[in-house]
Amino acid sequence: MTEPQDVTRLTDGVLFIRVSSPAPGNPLDAEALLAATRELDRVASGDLDAAVVLLHGAGSNFCAGGDVRSFAAADDRPAFIRSVADAFHAFLRALTAADVPVVAAVRGWAAGAGMSIACHADIVVGGPGTRFRPAYPGIGLSPDGGMTWMLPRIIGRGRAHLVILTDAVITASDAASWGLVGSLVDADDDVLSTAETIASSLATGPRPALRAARRLLSASPDATLHDQLDAEAESISRLAGTPTGVEGVDAFVEKRRPDFSR
Secondary structure, eight states: OOOOOSSSSEEETTTEEEESSSSSTTOHHHHHHHHHHHHHHHHHTSSSOSEEEEEEEESSSSSSSSOOHHHHOSSHHHHHHHHHHHHHHHHHHHHHHSSSSSSEEEOSEEEEEEHHHHHTTTEEEOTTTEEEEEEEEEGOOOOOOTTHHHHHHHHHHHHHHHHHHOOOOOOOOHHHHHHSSEEOSGGGGGGGHHHHHHHHHHTOHHHHHHHHHHHHHHHHGGSHOOOHHHHHHHHHHHHTSSHHHHHHHHHHHHTTTOTTTT
C-alpha cells in the first residue's frame, strides 16, 4: 500500500503524519516535522480533534535517519546539527504532549532518527522487511530523539547497550520478540493498512479511557507498585463518572455494543 504524500491529514479522528522525505532512502523530513509539530500542538490545545496519531514513511522505508548530506554541507556543523536536534526534539515533545495513542507503520528501515521516532509509538506495526538500526555510531555521532531513554525501557538495559554501542541491526522477528514491534504482519505491503485498521479502531473507542491507560502505562516504569495501584484506583473511579464510562458499563449490562460517540 502506498503511503499518502501529504505531510499531515486528519481522517475520522486519525492524524496521519509523514515523518520522512520522498527523497531516495526516505531520510528524516525536517520541514515535515515542523508542520507536524504545529498540528500536534493543536491537538494538545484542543483545537484539532484527533484521537490517534499514525506515523508513516514516504516510500519503501519508514525513515532512514537524518539527512547526513545536509550535515556535511553545513558551514558550522555543530550549530547546524544542534538546530536539527532541537527541532526534532520539539516534534517528539509535541507528540508526547498531544496525549493520544500513537501508532507507527514501520515498513522497511527505521534507522537513526527513524528508530528513535518508532520508540515513541505505543503500537508499532512491522513486516518481514522491517529493520531497525541506531546508525549514529556509523557517522561518529551519539543518539538523539530520546533513543537512549526509550530503548532500554522497551528491550532492556543489556540489549539496548549492545544494540546502540555496536550499531546492531534488529530484524523484524527480533523486534517482535523483544517488544519493539507490537504487530508483525506477513507482508510489507500490509503494514500501513494494518496500522490504519488499528488506529481507526482506537479512534472509535473510549477516548478518555485510552488516554488514561496510556498515561498509566507511561508512568509505570518509574512508579512503585503502591503508587501505581493508587493511580489506577483514582483513574478508574474518575472514568466511571464520565459519559464514556457510563456508556461502557451500561452497554455491557444491557448486552449491546457501546456507542462511545455519544
